[in-house]
Amino acid sequence: MNIPSAEVTKTYRRSIPNTWWLKKSSYVLFMLRELSSVFVALYALCLLSLVYAVSQGPESYAAWVAGSQSGWMILLHVVMGLFVLYHTVTWFRISGRIFGREGSGALSPAAVTALNYVIWIVISLGVMYIILS
Amino acid sequence: MADEIKLTLSRYNPDKDGExxxxxxxxxxxxxxxxxxxxxxxxxxxxxxxxxxxxCRMAVCGSCGMMVNGTPRLTCSTYLNEFYPGEISLEPLANFPVVRDLVVDISDFMAKLTSIKPWIIRKNKKDEVDVSSEYLQTPAQMTVYRQQSLCINCTLCYAACPVYGLHPEFIGPAVIALGYRYNNDSRDEGKEERRKVLANEAGVWKCTVVGDCTEVCPKHVDPSAAIQRTKVDSAISWFFSKLTGRGE
Amino acid sequence: MEILSHDILIVGGGGAGLRAAIAISQSNPSLKTAIVSKVYPMRSHTVAAEGGSAAVLKEDDNHDLHAYDTIKGSDFLADQDAVEAFVRDATKEVIQIERWGCPWNREEDGRIAARWFGGMSRKRTLHASDKTGFHLLHALFQTSLKYDSLMRYDEWHVSALLVDDGKIAGVLAIDTRRGTFSILAARTVILCTGGVGRIYAFTSNAGILTGDGAALAYRSGAPLKDMEFIQFHPSGLLRTGILITEASRGEGGYLFNKEGKRFMENYAPTKMELAPRDIVSRSIMEEIAAKRGFEGPYGSYVHLDLRHLGEPKIMEKLPMVRELCLDFAGMDPVYEPIPIRPTMHYTMGGVHTDKDGKTPIAGLLAAGEAACVSIHGANRLGSNSLTELLVFGARAGRTAVEYASSAKPCPSERLQALAKEKMDFIQKRYIRTENGTERVGAILSELRKTMDEKVGIYRREEGLQEAIQIIQRLKDRFNRIRLTQQSKVFNTELIGAMELDNMLEVAHVVAMCAMIRKESRGGHARKDFPKRDDEQFLHHSLTFQSPDGPRRETLPVTFTKWKPEERKY
Known part of the structure; x- marks a missing residue:
């Protein structure tokens, strides 16, 4: 189907300021979530460097542990931890929306999200058990 | 003095001063x-x-969407008492070019709507006009697409979507939801044809899951879920196409 | 002036217009076809239809039963040959729209489900929850998008028909966006512009229902048929007149008066709440007149009670009723009875056509609510109108293909001359109004108030005479109209003035036909002539425009199998 291409009238286009994402809390939260992926990546690098240190022997591991005890590193880990947590929470919520369905005979979005949390906690406990035992 | 309320309207007339x-x-x-x-x-x-x-003034024709104090709403079902004694500002729907005052140009949306092929596609074209009997479809099969079939094309979700604002090539929430509606209709066989439009740079992968499309939808269509599900679907089928060596 | 040439032009992009367009595109895609509509097609008022669409599909039903119900509903004013064609085509059409994606509610086995509706003797009303019109319109619109040959002029308003020596030659239309007029030439024009609801103040109809098609045809010499028959739907929400579907009674809702009595017992003991609309509406008015209605800030009303249906059934079958109550009446029908009052709903009359959509002007067709075939006679049964626009939209489409293949296009000099005459009139009447004093809004609100008060559910001689005098005065005032703006782009004030002119013209015909029909039949109820009078009035009214105002003729009703009988439910 084609719409006749008439000579069209002049429209007004509103520009979007760079601060658009400060206008609404949902936009701010969205930007924070986007930002959180940087910290998720950073944390992954931290873990990789730890694995690398372990592979290089006890001394290098001890050095790594010593290095991570500085105030700055602890602060960085707290910040990374918060962002990763936020990232996880939003991801669980979205996965509920993707895989959940309203109506009988299907898992509701809330149930799918809850299931995510349950699996998360179980795996975490498992990992904790392995480390601590 | 009787109670009064102030409404501030955006004005634009290209014939007059064009301001x-x-x-x-x-x-x-x-x-x-x-x-x-x-x-x-x-x-x-x-x-x-x-x-x-x-x-229609009963929230079903989709004509009267505007930015009400910065949020896209249908003005027929938004009441003064929500804002009184505060003031109300009315602007044309965001992210669309303004034609005149509170009227926006939705021709871009209309073109995208057509591009998704929002009709039942059958491999055998004769099926489309065979009126000897209906296609069978159980209530359960209907539930799968029902919600996404409720879109009234009011375009509030486009006004709420920062991705559409920043990247006008994005086909947008309502159109993807409509594609999802047909893809998930048991009577339809057109998923492959729609994939070209849905699963590309201007399609679902442009979406960064802000989620405001779903928030503003007056009919609870949940375009955001439709988009994310289509992403999963398109990722899986991409994976299998690589696995089996068959191209896109 | 710019001439855009077509073979077929469809005015109006609602259900009938889209169905016609698809019929044409399917049977002959080489024909240059366009839909010209003053709103985007999916905004058309078909979108607001709720309850369903009637057709014979079930084993316990047959075409004769549907035809008889329709004819009895019409108070024996329907043309029976047209009704028979209608019910036969209906079955095919509802399956066709299913194949185009309409999500009809289903039985567990996957077949299309049906519900009860007023005046129907079988369960034959197919439905998509209570958003049937919405789904039907979007299915049609979206299906129409697959035809590349089909053009659209969205948000173009047709201001005049161009008729050359008794033959249609095209239309003169304004592109609202640019504010410029063009000639849209065509060998065939189909009017699918809907009804005239906005001449009333308390109406379920959308703002766009301004009788454009009827007025366009009437001014060009085509007669309007049965315009006195206006349907008042029993259940309008207070204040706004927004429709609460008859399906709410079809699914088992009750009507109660102030005394807590299901008053339909007194008026239609067998059918109760599922009597035809004219009867239920009058019953409500009788209850109110007898002081058995409720009183509130928005006037008198009765209760429509759905509470006993329970939330799950309401959410499954009547979700829109709940949405509308919550959004527009601030109450929840799951917990409270709905306050309702009859609301102007449907125009049984319209542009006179035969059952193929032809009007007396060669090449000019009409379909849907804009047309009067007549299958509804004096009162339409609920759920026959969505079916009507499918059946007669398709029929008009097929007729148009046939006609357009043989008709010759009008030469462009002739078109320019015809258009110039119309354009001069438009300039003088609507645009150059510097010396005017009257405002569109003021005339419109007086017209609508007058129609509500004097040409409503019950009519009387004096009231109708007053209404006609008032309308004539309003027409005089319109001659001194003044528009506050001359600018072109999206000038809705100009479009509003043209619509008001159409409404005045049509309202005049409605009031005059109502005055001449001194009997009560279907939707036309005269307090001073409370009985049906088959001796004098078993005929259609045909109204022509003349220099002295509306000139009324009569046309016999076509009978096939069913003799007029007393109408009892």
């Missing part, structure tokens, strides 16, 4: 008036020159 400005009207406050009632009052009694779209 995008605002104009404030003070009208009597009625607790049971919708914003559309207020606009119709202004048009009939105070200023015949304002332009806006409306028709």
């Amino acid at each position: 995008y400005t605002t104009q404030t009207y003070t009208i009597p406050y009625h607790n049971d008036w919708s914003i559309l009632d207020a606009l119709n009052h202004i048009k009939a009694e105070l200023d015949g020159s304002i332009s806006y779209r409306w028709s």
Whole structure:
């Protein structure tokens, strides 16, 4: 189907300021979530460097542990931890929306999200058990 | 003095000065008036020159969407009492070019709507006009796409979507939801044809899951879920196409 | 002036217009076809239809039963040959729209489900929850998008028909966006512009229902048929007149008066709440007149009670009723009875056509609510109108293909001359109004108030005479109209003035036909002539425009199998 291409009238286009994402809390939260992926990546690098240190022997591991005890590193880990947590929470919520369905005979979005949390906690406990035992 | 309420409207008329400005009207406050009632009052009694779209005034034709104090809403089902005694600002729907006052140009949306092929596609074309009997479809099969079939094309989700604002090539929430509606209809066999439009740079992968499309949808269509599900679907089928060596 | 040439032009992009367009595109895609509509097609008022669409599909039903119900509903004013064609085509059409994606509610086995509706003797009303019109319109619109040959002029308003020596030659239309007029030439024009609801103040109809098609045809010499028959739907929400579907009674809702009595017992003991609309509406008015209605800030009303249906059934079958109550009446029908009052709903009359959509002007067709075939006679049964626009939209489409293949296009000099005459009139009447004093809004609100008060559910001689006098005065005032703006782009004030002119013209015909029909039949109820009078009035009214105002003629009703009988439910 084609719409006749008439000579069209002049429209007004509103520009979007760079601060658009400060206008609404949902936009701010969205930007924070986007930002959180940087910290998720950073944390992954931290873990990789730890694995690398372990592979290089006890001394290098001890050095790594010593290095991570500085105030700055602890602060960085707290910040990374918060962002990763936020990232996880939003991801669980979205996965509920993707895989959940309203109506009988299907898992509701809330149930799918809850299931995510349950699996998360179980795996975490498992990992904790392995480390601590 | 009787109760009054102030409405500030965006004004734009390319015939006159072509400036995008605002104009404030003070009208009597009625607790049971919708914003559309207020606009119709202004048009009939105070200023015949304002332009806006409306028709059904029962939230089903999708004409009367505007930015109400910065949020996309249907003005027929948004009431003055939500804002009184505060003031109300009305702007044309965000992210669309303004034609005149509160009227926006939705031709981009209309073209995208067509591009998704929103009709039942059958491999055998004769099926489409065979009226000897209906296709069978159980209530359970219907539940799968029902929600996404409720879109009234009001375009509020486009006004709420920052991705569409920043990247106008994005085919947008309502159109993807409509594609999802047909893809998940047991009567349809057109998923492959729609994949070209859905699963590319301007399609679902442009979406960064802000989620505001779903928040503003007056019919609870949940375009955001439709988009994310289509992403999963398109990722899986991409993976399998690589696995089996068959191209896209 | 710019001439855009077509073979077929469809005015109006609602259900009938889209169905016609698809019929044409399917049977002959080489024909240059366009839909010209003053709103985007999916905004058309078909979108607001709720309850369903009637057709014979079930084993316990047959075409004769549907035809008889329709004819009895019409108070024996329907043309029976047209009704028979209608019910036969209906079955095919509802399956066709299913194949185009309409999500009809289903039985567990996957077949299309049906519900009860007023005046129907079988369960034959197919439905998509209570958003049937919405789904039907979007299915049609979206299906129409697959035809590349089909053009659209969205948000173009047709201001005049161009008729050359008794033959249609095209239309003169304004592109609202640019504010410029063009000639849209065509060998065939189909009017699918809907009804005239906005001449009333308390109406379920959308703002766009301004009788454009009827007025366009009437001014060009085509007669309007049965315009006195206006349907008042029993259940309008207070204040706004927004429709609460008859399906709410079809699914088992009750009507109660102030005394807590299901008053339909007194008026239609067998059918109760599922009597035809004219009867239920009058019953409500009788209850109110007898002081058995409720009183509130928005006037008198009765209760429509759905509470006993329970939330799950309401959410499954009547979700829109709940949405509308919550959004527009601030109450929840799951917990409270709905306050309702009859609301102007449907125009039984319209542009006079035969059952193929032809009007007396060669090449001019009409379909849907804009047309009067007549299958509804004096009162339409609920759920026959969605079916009507499918059946007669398709029929008009097929007729148009046939006609357009043989008709010759009008030469462009002739078109320019015809258009110039119309354009001069438009300039003088609507645009150059510097010396005017009258406002569109003021005339419109007086017209609508007058129609509500004097040409409503019950009519009387004096009231109708007053209405006609008032309308004539309003027409005089319109001659001194003044528009506050001359600018072109999206000038809705100008479009509003043209619509008001159409409404005045049509309202005049409605009031005059109502005055001449001194009997009560279907939707036309005269307090001073409370009985049906088959001796004098078993005929259609045909109204022509003349220099002295509306000129009324009569046309016999076509009978096939069913003799007029007393109408009892």
